Amino acid sequence: MTSREKFLNELQEQIPSPWSSVRLDAFTHHYALEYMKKKHPQLTYIAYGETDDFAHDGDYEAYLKAAHNTDEMIKQLWEYTQEDSFYKDQTIFIITTDHGRGTTPINTWRSHGKNIVGAGDVWLVAFGKGVAQLGEVTDEEQLYSNQIASTIAVLLQEVYTIEKAGSPINVLSNK
Numbered sequence: 001m002t003s004r005e006k007f008l009n010e011l012q013e014q015i016p017s018p019w020s021s022v023r024l025d026a027f028t029h030h031y032a033l034e035y036m037k038k039k040h041p042q043l044t045y046i047a048y049g050e051t052d053d054f055a056h057d058g059d060y061e062a063y064l065k066a067a068h069n070t071d072e073m074i075k076q077l078w079e080y081t082q083e084d085s086f087y088k089d090q091t092i093f094i095i096t097t098d099h100g101r102g103t104t105p106i107n108t109w110r111s112h113g114k115n116i117v118g119a120g121d122v123w124l125v126a127f128g129k130g131v132a133q134l135g136e137v138t139d140e141e142q143l144y145s146n147q148i149a150s151t152i153a154v155l156l157q158e159v160y161t162i163e164k165a166g167s168p169i170n171v172l173s174n175k
Helices: 003-014 025-039 050-057 058-082 108-110 145-155
Strands: 093-096 124-128
Touching: 003 108, 025 058, 050 058, 050 108, 058 093, 093 145
Parallel strands: none
Antiparallel strands: 093 124
């Protein structure tokens, strides 16, 4: 372990989380960044969760702060990839969420699930090497979360076969 990873381990034990079984996003972020620096993986999956947890708690102010913090961490990851010779101009970011949030009535923003209106709607942002810069896409095309893994496989030039996998989303400008 790097000295920074050892420090993160020590600090993580000293800073209480509002949730007994959840690590705070700052730790997840810095562990991932250290791993990327040390191992240079071709694919890194990072699951930030504070927005979801604060939403479930109904703490809208903390939810907004967590969303802002996540934006800053993503910015930091992008800046790192553009400074590191392994990743520079070779990296694609795909950022999404595992579910939407309730929208109607407004108090359902704290929840998700099959009985919550809006919870099945998720967003996706893709940027980086070769990704078409389209801005907000408003096409009527229906896309599904089960298409994300097969999209990543295509980008990595890997074969991905699973019975319920969706077809890859065309995110590249040269395809």
